[in-house]
Amino acid sequence: MSDLMLEVRGLEVRYGAVQALRGVSLDVRQGEIVSLIGTNGAGKSSTLMAISGIARASAGAIAFEGRDILGRPAHEIVARGLAQVPEGRRVFPRLTVRENLEMGAFLQRGSIDGDLARVHTLFPVLQERAQQLAGTLSGGEQQMLAIGRALMGRPRLLMMDEPSMGIAPILVARIFEAIRELNTQGLTVLLVEQNARAALRLSSRAFVVENGRTTITGSGRELLHDERIASAYLGGA
Amino acid sequence: MKKRLDSMELDFFLQQLITGLSNGMIIALIAIGYTMVYGIIELINFAHGDLFMLGSFLALTVLGVLGIDAWTGGGTWLGVLLLLLSSAAFCAGLNWSIERIAYRPLRASGKLSLLVSAIGASFILVNLGLFWGGLPLDVFAGGVAAAAPKDFPPLVPNTNLLGEDSLVQLTPKDLLVLGVTLPTMLALTWIVTRTRLGKAMRATAQNPVAARLMGIDTDRVIGATFLIGGALGGFASVIYALYNNTISFQMGYRAGMDAFTAAVLGGIGSMPGAVAGALVIGLVRAMSDGYLETRWTNTIVFGILVLILIFRPSGLLGSRAKEKV
Numbered sequence: 001m002s003d004l005m006l007e008v009r010g011l012e013v014r015y016g017a018v019q020a021l022r023g024v025s026l027d028v029r030q031g032e033i034v035s036l037i038g039t040n041g042a043g044k045s046s047t048l049m050a051i052s053g054i055a056r057a058s059a060g061a062i063a064f065e066g067r068d069i070l071g072r073p074a075h076e077i078v079a080r081g082l083a084q085v086p087e088g089r090r091v092f093p094r095l096t097v098r099e100n101l102e103m104g105a106f107l108q109r110g111s112i113d114g115d116l117a118r119v120h121t122l123f124p125v126l127q128e129r130a131q132q133l134a135g136t137l138s139g140g141e142q143q144m145l146a147i148g149r150a151l152m153g154r155p156r157l158l159m160m161d162e163p164s165m166g167i168a169p170i171l172v173a174r175i176f177e178a179i180r181e182l183n184t185q186g187l188t189v190l191l192v193e194q195n196a197r198a199a200l201r202l203s204s205r206a207f208v209v210e211n212g213r214t215t216i217t218g219s220g221r222e223l224l225h226d227e228r229i230a231s232a233y234l235g236g237a
Numbered sequence: 238m239k240k241r242l243d244s245m246e247l248d249f250f251l252q253q254l255i256t257g258l259s260n261g262m263i264i265a266l267i268a269i270g271y272t273m274v275y276g277i278i279e280l281i282n283f284a285h286g287d288l289f290m291l292g293s294f295l296a297l298t299v300l301g302v303l304g305i306d307a308w309t310g311g312g313t314w315l316g317v318l319l320l321l322l323s324s325a326a327f328c329a330g331l332n333w334s335i336e337r338i339a340y341r342p343l344r345a346s347g348k349l350s351l352l353v354s355a356i357g358a359s360f361i362l363v364n365l366g367l368f369w370g371g372l373p374l375d376v377f378a379g380g381v382a383a384a385a386p387k388d389f390p391p392l393v394p395n396t397n398l399l400g401e402d403s404l405v406q407l408t409p410k411d412l413l414v415l416g417v418t419l420p421t422m423l424a425l426t427w428i429v430t431r432t433r434l435g436k437a438m439r440a441t442a443q444n445p446v447a448a449r450l451m452g453i454d455t456d457r458v459i460g461a462t463f464l465i466g467g468a469l470g471g472f473a474s475v476i477y478a479l480y481n482n483t484i485s486f487q488m489g490y491r492a493g494m495d496a497f498t499a500a501v502l503g504g505i506g507s508m509p510g511a512v513a514g515a516l517v518i519g520l521v522r523a524m525s526d527g528y529l530e531t532r533w534t535n536t537i538v539f540g541i542l543v544l545i546l547i548f549r550p551s552g553l554l555g556s557r558a559k560e561k562v
Binding site for chain 1: 433436437439440443444446447448449450451452453454455
């Protein structure tokens, strides 16, 4: 069990009278890509936000590398090596690309040149546009920036929320390729995707979230051929 | 005859210019406190003007407790420095506490709750000022008339640096204003653009959730913003008191409205905008006082506020571009 990185049990989140999560349980092992699939509003983003310490959980347990992180402030969770690329990218629009990347390294002491070089190798466009304001980038470039920015914090587990949303197809392919590359280099990934087919192809395992609960789970391959998944999330088999 | 008149007119204009710029710089220090807080939590902190008022009451109290005689002669500038530091520390601490007690618990409850809480904080500070002015101290004239304006001792002399004969007056008071505001603004610019805290402040202002995901403790950053804004208000309160030599528990309202108008004029959230807006407001006030009548001045200032809000709500230097999501 020592390779268990993230473990979530019975997670519940409430926004006022609305109960967004009613019992989400999942686990991510070292070196895996795990995806969370489900329809809009099923609770995928709320799950990530609760793990990151942004949304307050009303019940459940979250452990990262064996330590309880439920209720810890967001900045502490990032410091432990658990980062998130949020839905809608959330780059800092009036900071330059370079400054955005530097913000990602906010908790790093010492030189960040190596991290910058690594991000620039992964997404060369970020080097070309280093001095441009992030708000002027295209959606796909902003997504690359958001991923690069999260990598600057040297996470061991990276959660990504809808990295393909609203992006030109050619860039979607590039981003999925980057996720695979990062994983090969040792980064563990928890991926939330509406594009379930692409996500399942990439993933070793996946969890389906329905109405705030995790329901079906299995390997990526199994779920790709599961009839229930095919009809509900893959647009027919 | 005609020539002499022209020269008198020019002198008068120059005098209004100096007065306007000096008052504008004082307004700027207060306006920055509004704009910084708005930039980071989108709150018009209505208590800020009254915080400024309490800063001047603290300065007068410090003067009263330590005795005014000790301040004359060579000790004057040291005394001014002590007043600046004590009021800055007091206002910074008070502003931080107000955020902690009255704003932070409501931050998730929507902007209207926050605004109402700020108005409440403003009332509390005004009444605190009224109570403070009633303390039985000599500097408060024994405290018998709590609501009366208080004389602030003229520590800084009113001598004319341009010579006795000159009709235009440039006094050590004007230099005091410049000598406090300019270094303060340079230091603030350095903090915001160059330091780790400044970067965290800019990130929090642009996207608080993303800032938290970068590992920034946004609660601390917001607290630091109130500390800095409060300290600037404290500086403003001391130079205002030394410049005008009178303070009142009601002065926070007008100073606050001037500063708020300046911040909106420059584009709320923008620090250079707040400074530029404050200089404009200071000049408009002085010119209106000089060429129209003082009773029109408030009307003109608030007329400007209304016009900006109608025709250019993002201000002169504010960014009009909406953020892409």
